[in-house]
Amino acid sequence: MRTKLTVNTRDVSVEAPPTETLLTTLRDRLQLTGTKEACVEGECGACTVLLDGRPVDSCIYATAAAAGLSVTTVEGLCGLDGSLSPLQQSFVDHFAIQCGFCTPGLLMTLNALLEANPDPDREEIENAIAGNLCRCTGYTQIVEAVEAINQESLS
Amino acid sequence: MTGEVGRSSIRSDGAAKTTGKAIFGTDVILPGMLHARLLRSTVPAGRIISLDLSKVVEFPGVHGVLTAADTPNQRSGLVLMDAPLFASEFVRFEGEPIAAVVADTRAIANQALALASLEIEEIHSVGSVEEAIAPNAPLVHPDWESFATPPGLEWPRSGNIVAETSSDPEGVDEAFAGATTVVEDQFETGRQYQAYMEPRMAVAEFDGQRFTIHVAHQFPYNVRDRVAAAIGVNPSEIRVVGHHIGGGFGAKLDTGLEPYAALLARRFGRPVRLANDRSEDLLTCQCRDNAVIKIRTAIGKNGELLARDVDVLMDSGASATDIPFLTSIPMHVFGSLYRIGPVRIRTRAVYTNTAPTGAFRGVNGTHLYFALERHMDHIANRLNIDRLEYRRSNLQPDGCKLPTGQVLNDAGILSEAFDAVEQLAPWNGLGQGPNRGVGIAACMWLTNPMPGSATLKLNSDGTLGVLTAATENGSGAIATGVRQIAAEEFGLPAEKVIVTMPDTDAAAFDAGSQGSRTTHIVGRAIREAAIEVRAQILDTAADMLEAAPEDLELANEMVSVSGSPSKQVSLAEVAATAQANSGPISGTGSYTTPMPPINPTCASGLLFPAFPTPTYHVHVAEVEIDPATGIVRVLRYLVAQEVGKAINPQAVRGQIQGGVAQGLGYALWETLQIDAGRYSQRTLEAYGLPLATDTPEVEIALLEHPDPAGPYGAKGVAEPPIIPVAAAIGNAVEHAIGKSVNTIPITAEHVLEALSNS
Numbered sequence: 023m024r025t026k027l028t029v030n031t032r033d034v035s036v037e038a039p040p041t042e043t044l045l046t047t048l049r050d051r052l053q054l055t056g057t058k059e060a061c062v063e064g065e066c067g068a069c070t071v072l073l074d075g076r077p078v079d080s081c082i083y084a085t086a087a088a089a090g091l092s093v094t095t096v097e098g099l100c101g102l103d104g105s106l107s108p109l110q111q112s113f114v115d116h117f118a119i120q121c122g123f124c125t126p127g128l129l130m131t132l133n134a135l136l137e138a139n140p141d142p143d144r145e146e147i148e149n150a151i152a153g154n155l156c157r158c159t160g161y162t163q164i165v166e167a168v169e170a171i172n173q174e175s176l177s
Numbered sequence: 178m179t180g181e182v183g184r185s186s187i188r189s190d191g192a193a194k195t196t197g198k199a200i201f202g203t204d205v206i207l208p209g210m211l212h213a214r215l216l217r218s219t220v221p222a223g224r225i226i227s228l229d230l231s232k233v234v235e236f237p238g239v240h241g242v243l244t245a246a247d248t249p250n251q252r253s254g255l256v257l258m259d260a261p262l263f264a265s266e267f268v269r270f271e272g273e274p275i276a277a278v279v280a281d282t283r284a285i286a287n288q289a290l291a292l293a294s295l296e297i298e299e300i301h302s303v304g305s306v307e308e309a310i311a312p313n314a315p316l317v318h319p320d321w322e323s324f325a326t327p328p329g330l331e332w333p334r335s336g337n338i339v340a341e342t343s344s345d346p347e348g349v350d351e352a353f354a355g356a357t358t359v360v361e362d363q364f365e366t367g368r369q370y371q372a373y374m375e376p377r378m379a380v381a382e383f384d385g386q387r388f389t390i391h392v393a394h395q396f397p398y399n400v401r402d403r404v405a406a407a408i409g410v411n412p413s414e415i416r417v418v419g420h421h422i423g424g425g426f427g428a429k430l431d432t433g434l435e436p437y438a439a440l441l442a443r444r445f446g447r448p449v450r451l452a453n454d455r456s457e458d459l460l461t462c463q464c465r466d467n468a469v470i471k472i473r474t475a476i477g478k479n480g481e482l483l484a485r486d487v488d489v490l491m492d493s494g495a496s497a498t499d500i501p502f503l504t505s506i507p508m509h510v511f512g513s514l515y516r517i518g519p520v521r522i523r524t525r526a527v528y529t530n531t532a533p534t535g536a537f538r539g540v541n542g543t544h545l546y547f548a549l550e551r552h553m554d555h556i557a558n559r560l561n562i563d564r565l566e567y568r569r570s571n572l573q574p575d576g577c578k579l580p581t582g583q584v585l586n587d588a589g590i591l592s593e594a595f596d597a598v599e600q601l602a603p604w605n606g607l608g609q610g611p612n613r614g615v616g617i618a619a620c621m622w623l624t625n626p627m628p629g630s631a632t633l634k635l636n637s638d639g640t641l642g643v644l645t646a647a648t649e650n651g652s653g654a655i656a657t658g659v660r661q662i663a664a665e666e667f668g669l670p671a672e673k674v675i676v677t678m679p680d681t682d683a684a685a686f687d688a689g690s691q692g693s694r695t696t697h698i699v700g701r702a703i704r705e706a707a708i709e710v711r712a713q714i715l716d717t718a719a720d721m722l723e724a725a726p727e728d729l730e731l732a733n734e735m736v737s738v739s740g741s742p743s744k745q746v747s748l749a750e751v752a753a754t755a756q757a758n759s760g761p762i763s764g765t766g767s768y769t770t771p772m773p774p775i776n777p778t779c780a781s782g783l784l785f786p787a788f789p790t791p792t793y794h795v796h797v798a799e800v801e802i803d804p805a806t807g808i809v810r811v812l813r814y815l816v817a818q819e820v821g822k823a824i825n826p827q828a829v830r831g832q833i834q835g836g837v838a839q840g841l842g843y844a845l846w847e848t849l850q851i852d853a854g855r856y857s858q859r860t861l862e863a864y865g866l867p868l869a870t871d872t873p874e875v876e877i878a879l880l881e882h883p884d885p886a887g888p889y890g891a892k893g894v895a896e897p898p899i900i901p902v903a904a905a906i907g908n909a910v911e912h913a914i915g916k917s918v919n920t921i922p923i924t925a926e927h928v929l930e931a932l933s934n935s
Contacts, residue, residue, distance in 0.1 A: 053206065054197070055197070055200070055203075055204040055206075056196070056197015056198065057197070058201075058203075058374070058375070058423070059203065060374045060375065060376065060423075060455065061455040061860070061861050062454060062455060063455065063860055063861065063862065065860065065861045065862045066374065066861055068374055095197065096195075096196065096197035097196070097197045097198075099195075099196070100196055104196075106192060106195060106196070110192075110195040110196065111195075113191070113195050114187050114188065114191030114192065114195060115187060116827075117185070117187075117188070117653075117827045117828060117830070117831050119188060119190075119191055119194050119195065120424075120651035120652065120653065120831060120835060121373070121374065121375070121421075121422060121423050121424040121425075121650065121651030122190065122193075122194030122195075122199055122201075122421065122423070122651070123201060123373075123374035123375045123423030123424060124374050125194050125195055126197050129195065147869075148869040148870045149869075149870060151869045152868045152869050152870045154869070155372075155374065155861065155866050155868070156374070156869075157371075157372055157373055157374055157424050157426070157835075157839070157866065158424055158651045158831075158835045159831055159834060159835045159838075160831075160834035160835040160836075160837060160838030160839075160867075160872050160875070161834075161838070161868075161869040161872050162834045162872070162874045162875070163827075163830070163831055163834065164869070165869070
């Protein structure tokens with residue numbers, strides 16, 4: 023079946039079986055491989071994308087259900103000149119990355135958090151990313167990267 | 178000098194990893210690439226009655242299948258040649274590959290595989306280490322005697338015992354006979370799944386002559402050699418290209434899917450991608466081994482440790498992997514940290530009908546130190562001495578000897594680590610109040626000595642290239658440490674150093690990301706290479722500046738004449754001049770740590786004889802127990818860690834924070850129960866990884882006693898943070914509830930059970 027949606031502000035039309043997941047469409051058809059496949063059970067959050075601004079696990083979300091909606095992936099976070107967003111830059115500056123496989127999903131979840139709550143405290147940040155597994159960092163430097171943005175925006 | 182060493186320079190891969198542009202192994206797409214899936218055993222032990230793949234082959238979009246009948250009839254392995262590629266007559270663990278199908282897409286391969294007709298007659302499985310050593314136990318491998326070992330490498334093994342290391346020094350029985358007190362413990366520890374976020378994968382292509390295998394792997398040279406042995410070609414016929422690695426933690430050191438992808442690519446003439454889904458990845462991963470550890474210590478009238486007797490049973494699963502090396506580790510652990518008389522140790526690793534186990538960050542150190550340090554608490558409690566005070570009064574001094582005969586010249590560092598955690602938070606102030614407890618645990622650990630190399634080239638724009646087969650496994654060893662060391666050598670900022678991704682056709686051997694070795698070994702190799710490169714730079718600049726090379730200084734990307742700073746040329750000018758006149762500037766260095774001397778007759782089966790470049794660490798955990806639910810909450814976690822020299826303090830902190838989080842998962846939540854050879858937990862959700870809401874911020878004190886052989890003094894960093902965590906947590910839980918929980922993980926159910934036992 024044909025589904026029309028917007029991906030990173032670009033209109034796309036895909037022909038895919040009705041059971042195809044958004045993750046498969048993004049990775050295999052649109053070759054947007056920044057969104058990661060890690061569990062395909064909606065458990066780890068590595069495949070998180072924004073759907074009309076709301077974070078969803080693209081591995082258990084049917085592409086057909088995204089018809090007419092706007093999808094943002096990690097590839098859509100940079101500036102037009104390729105510059106990093108403040109959150110991306112803060113991840114780099116605060117060692118919030120180790121292997122980096124969970125990073126795209128975390129960035130999407132945190133973008134949604136900061137959109138809804140521009141000044142989250144530590145507990146709010148931890149709760150927001152409790153659905154994003156990171157095996158490398160132990161999370162502290164990720165939380166600090168988000169806190170640093172708050173401090174910069176307040177100063 | 179720009180002072181790159183000791184500075185928290187940002188990672189070289191930070192932008193790629195935050196923009197989604199970093200290509201991980203799983204992102205590799207080649208023109209014409211096909212997709213493969215494996216048909217796996219559904220039972221832990223059985224005889225294959227029939228296998229009919231005709232409907233699989235006929236399915237539209239399928240290119241074909243491979244089975245044992247199509248592959249070399251040989252077994253291979255890291256040290257013991259005991260693992261077939263495909264099971265033929267018997268299956269020996271759930272998930273063992275039986276056949277491979279290759280198709281246009283992964284979806285087609287999955288649909289086709291569902292049409293396979295496979296009949297297995299289930300036979301009695303050996304599901305536990307106790308069953309494996311029981312009299313008349315069925316043999317997991319009845320043909321174990323026929324398994325080959327590498328030339329010159331032999332060790333005691335028989336039947337289900339795949340490796341045994343034993344040491345029986347004089348005086349143990351006499352000491353027990355004369356002891357005032359004997360304390361005895363038994364500990365049972367579970368498996369731990371590495372649970373890296375990127376499931377294992379491989380993409381292989383064959384050009385009619387040679388293979389190229391694309392991996393996200395910690396040890397590309399091992400892939401080359403192991404695939405060559407498994408499929409019967411020369412190593413030089415295989416090129417391994419490394420991409421970004423979505424975590425490994427030891428599980429991506431041995432081969433897994435690569436030999437199948439290579440065979441399929443050759444057979445079907447197209448590039449082939451083979452990747453695990455999460456469930457099969459969990460079921461077949463070489464997890465940290467589960468173990469049963471019995472430990473008994475004889476104590477004198479003044480509390481002195483007279484002698485010890487230790488028996489360790491490790492579960493190797495259905496093949497040996499690297500476990501025959503790991504049966505040596507108790508020899509480095511049970512006589513360490515505290516002064517003690519003779520120590521008798523018998524360690525046996527056994528075959529069971531479960532997925533093969535193997536390396537996980539800190540290997541069996543996690544459960545060996547759990548046993549040692551939980552046991553130390555029990556001794557102190559029995560003697561009615563404060564647990565910290567008892568440890569401190571028995572610490573080994575500089576120059577002490579391990580049971581292997583290895584001398585630890587710097588063992589006294591451990592005392593400073595105890596001081597450092599006391600400064601972070603005084604022992605007497607922790608674990609106070611109802612349902613609260615505090616635990617302390619120490620460890621001594623090695624820096625893996627295996628060889629590595631680096632080639633440096635000074636580019637004509639003044640940047641420095643570093644060519645190495647070492648891998649960036651997430652730790653920052655390449656993305657920060659190695660890069661900063663190379664920068665420091667030439668007065669460059671780190672941004673001007675470019676380290677290659679690994680390619681076995683290009684860079685010389687490197688032993689991979691294991692045992693905290695990369696910064697230490699590759700950093701030292703860079704320093705060796707830099708001697709040659711520096712000489713070329715100064716010779717060239719001397720001609721340009723009409724000065725003697727010994728009068729020149731190299732700093733801030735410039736070469737200048739001492740005392741005449743206006744007489745200077747840039748590194749870029751030097752590189753361009755050399756390139757035009759005498760040839761490009763480059764040099765190569767190699768390094769491997771010499772093994773410390775030991776007493777070779779101290780034990781039999783000691784394949785891993787010593788702990789080179791030791792480091793010393795102390796962890797303290799404060800916990801609170803909910804007596805209604807049994808849930809353990811970690812309130813504070815302190816680490817004092819010896820690192821030699823922190824090349825990048827924030828990267829070091831990341832290793833400690835992340836290692837402790839993995840240790841907390843091991844200690845408290847992560848569960849792989851084995852029921853008649855099958856895992857009860859089969860998804861990430863059921864397995865129970867630590868979440869952001871579970872993990873406290875770790876309070877850290879770094880100790881820096883530079884290693885004269887290490888680059889700028891650096892020692893290994895990444896493994897130690899996970900090692901004493903379960904011990905510290907176990908000791909804190911026992912302190913809180915007044916009951917001993919001698920298992921890992923210490924789940925809420927275990928705590929409740931202990932509380933209900935009066």
